[in-house]
Amino acid sequence: CTDKLDLLPTNDVTADIVYSTPEGYKQALAKVYGAYALTGNTGPAGNKDIQGSIDEGNFTDFLRTYWYAQELSTDEAVLGWSDPGLPDFHNMNWSPTNPALTGLYYRSLFQITLANDFLRQATDAKISEHGITGSDADAIKAYRSEVRFLRAFQYWVLIDLYGTPAFVTENDVLGANLPQQIQRADLFTYIESELKAIETELLDPRTNEYGRADKAAAWALLARLYLNAEVYTGTAKYSEAITYSKKVIDAGYSLSSDYRHLFLADNHKNKNEFILTINYDGTRSQSYGGTSFITHAAVGGSMPAQSFGISGGWGGIRTTENLPKLFPDYSGTADKRAQFYQDGQNIEIKDISLFTDGFGVTKFRNVTQAGVAGSSLDFADIDFPLFRLPEMYLIYAEATLRGGAGGDKATAIAYINKMRERAYTNTSGNVSDINLDFILDERARELYWEGFRRTDLIRYKRFVENSYLWPWKGGSKNGQEVASYRTLFPIPSDDLTANPNLKQNTGYN
Amino acid sequence: QTGSISGLVTDETNEPVIGASIFVNGTTIATSTDLNGNYVLSSVPTGNQTLTIRYIGYLNQERQVSVSGDITVNIQLEEDDLLLDEVVVVGYGTQKKSDLTGSIASVSTDDFQQGAITTPEQLISGKIAGVAITSNSGAPGSGSTIRIRGGASLNASNDPLIVIDGVPVSNSTISGSANPLNLINPNDIENFTVLKDASATAIYGSRASNGVILITTKKGKVGATKIDFSSQFSIATPYKQADVLSADQLRDYVNTHGNDTYKSLLGTANTDWQKEIFQNAASTDNNLSISGSLKDYLPYRVSVGYLNQDGILKTGSLDRMTAAVNLSPSLLNNHLKVNLNVKGTYSKNRFANQGAIGAAVSFDPTQPVYSGNDNYGGYFEWLDPDPTSSTGIKQLAPRNPLGLLEQRNDRSTVQRSIGNIQLDYSLPFLPDLHANLNLGYDISKGEGTIVVPESAAASYRRFQDDNQNFYSGINNQYKQTQQNQLLEFYLNYGKDLDFWNSRLDVVGGYAYQAFSTTNYNYGDYSIDGQLRPGSTPLYEFDKPENRLVSFYGRANYSINNRYLLTATVRTDGSSRFSKENRWATFPSAAFAWRIIDEPFMMDTKVVSDLKLRIGYGITGQQEGIGNYDYISYYNLSTGSAQYQFGDEFYNMYRPGGYYYNRKWEQTATSNIGIDYGFLNNRITGSVDLYYKKTSDLLNEIGQSAGTNFSNKIVANVGTMENKGIEFGLNAQAIQRDNFNWDIGFNMTYNKNEITKLTIEDNPTSPGNKYAGISGGTGQTVQIFSVNYPRSTFYVYQQVYGDDGLPLDGIFVDRNEDGVINENDLYHYQNSDPKLYFGLSSNVNYKKWTAGFSLRASYDNYIYNNVFSNTGIERNILNPLVYLNNGSTDVLNSHISGNINGDRTLLSDYYIQNGSFIRMDNINIGYNFGKVLKNAGDLSIGFNVQNAFVITNYKGVDPELGNGIDNNLYPRPRTYVLGLNLSF
Secondary structure, eight states: OGGGGOOOOSSOBOHHHHTTSHHHHHHHHHHHHHTTTOSBSSSSSSSBSSOSSSOHHHHSOHHHHHHIIIIITSTTOEEOOOOTTHHHHHHTOOOTTOHHHHHHHHHHHHHHHHHHHHHHHTSHHHHHHTTOOHHHHHHHHHHHHHHHHHHHHHHHHHHHHTSSOEEOOTTSOTTTSOOEEOOHHHHHHHHHHHHHHHTTTSOOTTOSOTTSOOHHHHHHHHHHHHHTHHHHHSOOOHHHHHHHHHHHHTTTOOOOSOGGGTTBTTGGGGTTTEEEEEOOBTTTBOOSSHHHHHHHHTOOTTOOGGGGTSSOOOOOEEBOTTTGGGSSOTTOSSOTTOOEEOTTOBSSOSOTTOTTBSBEEOSOBSBOTTSOBOSOSSSOOOOEEEEEHHHHHHHHHHHHHTTOTTOOHHHHHHHHHHHHHHHHSSGGGOOSOOOHHHHHHHHHHHHTTSSOHHHHHHHTTOSSSTTSOOTTGGGOTTOOOOOGGGGSOOOOHHHHHHOTTOOOOTTOO | OEEEEEEEEEOTTSOBOSSOEEEETTSSOEEEOOTTSEEEEEEEESEEEEEEEEOTTBOOEEEEEEESSEEEOOEEOOBOTTOTTOEEEETTEEEEGGGOOSOEEEEEGGGSOOSSOOSGGGGGTTTSTTEEEEEOOSSTTOOEEEEETTOSOSSSOOOOEEEETTEEEOOSOOTTOSOGGGGSOGGGEEEEEEEOSHHHHGGGGGGOTTOEEEEEEOOOOSSSOEEEEEEEEEEEEOOOOOOBOOHHHHHHHHHHHOOHHHHTTOOSOOOOHHHHHBOOEEEEEEEEEEEEEETTTEEEEEEEEEEEEEOSBTTOEEEEEEEEEEEOOEETTTTEEEEEEEEEEEEEEEEOOTHHHHHHHHBOTTSOSBOSSSGGGGBOOOBOSOTTOSSSBOTTSOOOHHHHHHTOEEEEEEEEEEEEEEEEEEETTEEEEEEEEEEEEEEEEEEEEEEEOTTOGGGTTOEEOTTOOEEOSEEEEEEEEEEEEEEEEEEEEEEEOSSTTEEEEEEEEEEEEEEEEEEEOOOOBOTTOOBOTTOOOSSSEEOOEEEEEEEEEEEEEEETTTEEEEEEEEEEEETTSOGGGSEEEEEEEEEEEOGGGSGGGTTOSSEEEEEEEEEEEEEEEOTTSOSSTTSOOEEEOOTTBEEEETTEEEEOEEEOOOOTTOOOEEEEEEEEEEEEEETTTTEEEEEEEEEEEEESOEEEEEOOTTSSSSSEEEEEOOEEEEEEEEEEEEEEEEEOSSEEEEEEEEEEEEEEEEEEOSSSOOTTOOOEEEEEOTTSTTOEEEEEOTTSOTTEEEEBOEEEOTTSOEEEEEEOOTTOSSOOSGGGOEEEEESSOSEEEEEEEEEEETTEEEEEEEEEEESOEEEEHHHHHHSSHHHHEETTTEEBOOBTHHHHHOOOSOSSHHHHTTBGGGEEEOOEEEEEEEEEEEEEEEETTTTEEEEEEEEEEEEEEEEOOOSSOSOOSSSEESOOOOOOEEEEEEEEEEO
16 A cells, blocks of 8 residues: 555656657756746746745846846945845845845856756766667767856856855766865866856857857856956966957957847847847746846836837936946937936935836847837847857956957957947047056946946946945945945855855855 | 441443542541452541542532441442543544543534634634644635644644544645645534644654644434534624825825826726625525444434635635545454545635735725726726827736726636545454554535636736737636545454453554645636637646655653643655655653542542643654755756857756755654643633654755855754743533533643754844745745844834934934944744633523623734825825825824835834734524424524634734735624424
């Protein structure tokens, strides 16, 4: 009678079944990728990846929480909502129980855990065990390199934001031991070695399916990693940053003609410029995070929802005056990258909770180039480029200015002017000389709201310091410096509780 | 000089009584009757003496005798009306109440709550110490939260096991029904027995940690045919609503605090939205039963019931038809006793959209109900000033509360049948041995449709197809079935033993129970039948199952009717655990001592009953956890959660979190109790002290990042304690021919404390937050923390000004680090009452009866989410540029919500004392006696249910299952007129 107690679920299956066919491998690969696009296995919500009392839509999406951490902590954005922990970003008083920081940490390690599982299931031995051969087997081997790339990308997120996360690879038996904590310099070495190991295995630039990583993605991440190496390890690697940004630049990418087409519902048309994207779709890839969040949360006040391709705004995010003041004019007459909404908005922020204090930002709009709304008014079709060509230009220029070998300033200026010619639609904005301060400002003008600002300000030593202030920095209206340990976020309390091997980052105990 | 007294003690049927105690008052001379009912008292001083004869279940007798030499005194005992000898249903059998060793309370029809009771558990609300029954809301058919001795778990279930006529029933709600128990007609119920301590519950082993409720339904009896008809008519009235600003108050407020934009939004109407959505609601409940027996050997009872109940929230209703058949024949010369029960329910529900309650609290009272045009069904809605808006409606603004109700048609049909056949066979050659077979089933089917018209604002233009065409409204369906089976077999052997006047009673058995649910999946359709893209279900249905296999045994051993021993053991296997952890054994032992029957008690006149009970046992728990997740299964994502590579979209395979080592949660309970009786048992009752310690707590703990596919998993980590005292008392204050007054009182003190939560102690981690609230996405207000009760609030400490009013957005920096953040949250009060009470009283005077029953709760704290969410300026002058109404608390607190708004929501200002006294029922009745030419008996009664609540709490109702007041469906006051006619 006791074998009656052996029961199986109706629809869910074991690993043996998933990984028995090439299709199963691809559906598992889709989850490794999808882990940074969606919050769970039911769209838009309801079957979440990250469990607990943490809100699925608000705090467990990769891009949304990454955006909170990278943008709300800087001069580029403020948010009026009173959701728990969110005002702490601009006030720069976040704690180890901050739900967005907790969600982002677990999201990153969730994608890493999925990657490790995939790698364990996709060894040569396992593939042949399942009787998969020929081109099917080759495809799965290619997936392996991409999965290692995704893992390296999330470790880069962790090294940049948290510094010293828990560290697991496919060699750790799942659940057997508590992971060790990795130090920042060691993690740097690991990410670098992984990316270099797969650099040759990945498909050539621009030959993979849209949305999947190729060699250029690995190079782009290496370039970004090297640019910030001094922050991560104390040792500068600007020459390497030049080498790898140049590899991407020379890989056949080109700028799209219109900057204002980069963040629209049909922005997949920018494959010439985008190196790797997180793909979103209003009907088939739904969540309350991603570009749906950026698009909806940016609309409030008198901003007309329909022209953003949404049924209504959430009235949340705006910018401080520092960002618009980097442009020659607020309305984008000269520099088309200035996409601000001013009607009824005050440039000065007296009250962060009021949407009308601070300019609106109209960069992300869920409408096509032709002005037609996306496939859903509730979820955006806009893909999010994790890497696009201009960042490589900017890395090349900055690394050159910072003394890296192998670059030259004239080339750097030429790259910068390519971006500015697109922005101005003519050469009137071209520059003849550049310096590091200019690069920081140019990064803001080109890449604002794309999740770079915190990393940039830290590299320029302007994030916590008194030398650069913005409205309400550190919770004070005119801005104030904050403790230097806040250049790293804390390891979430939840993981410290679960894993005694972990030590909290300095300052947060 | 002495003599002797001897004689025979018999009962009312002249059968000898074994073990009756006989004392000579004022001496130490005592004895008890032998197996033939005979007794001998020797060395009795001559002269006039008084004999006292005591036997359980019979009235004490005193007899004056004159002793001279050897005399004979035969005594016939009279049965005690107080039913001390009442037979109590226990797990797998029955026992005389006097023989019980565990903490068991029983309530029968006479003591049930009166009035319009539509769901069974409400019959015993407030009647039993240690049992807290909180109705979940005032909605028709809504269920209750039942907590026996506080509940034993954190993340697993805290609900007791419910057994109906021997069939443990699933406590999971079937789709389309508000509550699984409301499919049982309360009028068919004869008795509730609540097993509270481990020695009573351990026979149910793995599912007994939260107590067991045994429900016995009515049966036929040999004798004349009896027909009972009862009819009730009731009116429910919404007697209290949330205290919000009137239209004029809101106009004043906006004109004072708002800028021109907000002032321009004000309307000129005076709408009381709560008045618009609530109504007086009528109900009828009619029941007819026929019981009797065919010849002498087939007792039967057949009943039908029809309940029609409207909700006080407009549009909601419940229509329920029930039928029950019981046959209880004795065959084969009484060797085979059969008990057949079949119960069926057919219920039709319409669920009112309860979102309207919160909407009515928040909706601007200066706006009219109807807009005067045909848009959105004619209802006033907040419009988007943006002329290009696709819907024309202001997004995120609340929708017209009346529209939410009237434009949503959510109807379900639910059918359920529970039945069992129990065969009890006593072997002809060994009549002390009974074999008992019980086969039971519990099947139900719930299905329904949700229809929302095209015009409704709530789902206007809610999706597009690929050609950018908009679709509105809803036309969806849902369906679920449940199929549960039970097979049980046990042997029972009872024997009087030749030594020590002792008796042994042994039960041993096997049980198999299977639970299976089928959830059907459907797409999401617009009113005109357009499938929403991405909503096509992957699978037609999902069928979660779990099973239990059990072996159990019990031995009762009594010596001299004074010393009672019980030992039980149950071994359970559950499909929810891996093979290694699947089986667990749950033992218990108990001892009871009938002190009153000791010779040294013979002189007591005041004390008429006294029994000491001591028990210890271990029980288990496996509800509230996944059916399969001891290993990882891969789940395929839905059509709206695909990932795009190139031009293709792929469903994603996700490995699920798992916990291979999960095992049974175990609760060890120690119980010490005294049953007492005074004044010839006109006052009876019991006192119990208990200590429950749950270990291997099924507790959702964090997984070290990178080690599992889920960051949280329900694991066996932690310990928790419940300590408590229960006191119960029943008194017959007046006992005369035409005048009786009975009083019942009970009191419970329970203290819960979590003693361990994590594998490694981490003093920097406060614990696990839970209990989401309205007003901030992802905000929680309660926490599981070591050294604190389970339901503790976790909040910021408000700073107050000299005027005693809260300072807006200012909180105490409790850790003094100069920063106000989550590290300054602190533990403040908890939502469980420190003490709770029940009091009922019933008076009979000639043909009149009158009674009441009330309950009280002391120091239960409440998070007033209505105040915190609506009673702030930020809510009224909404940043998205529309007006809301709010709690009048905003006029006192002056809290804006704009300064540190995320922390203000968690201010301890909103934690409020919810102590209350609730008059559950006041009733009066008159018995006309024989009517219709002496053919029938007629009585009529009038009840007021939920007559009043005395409390300092400022919200609508302080009685909340979870301690969070967030627009509870209010419990109405109900006036009930009922008549009973029996033939």
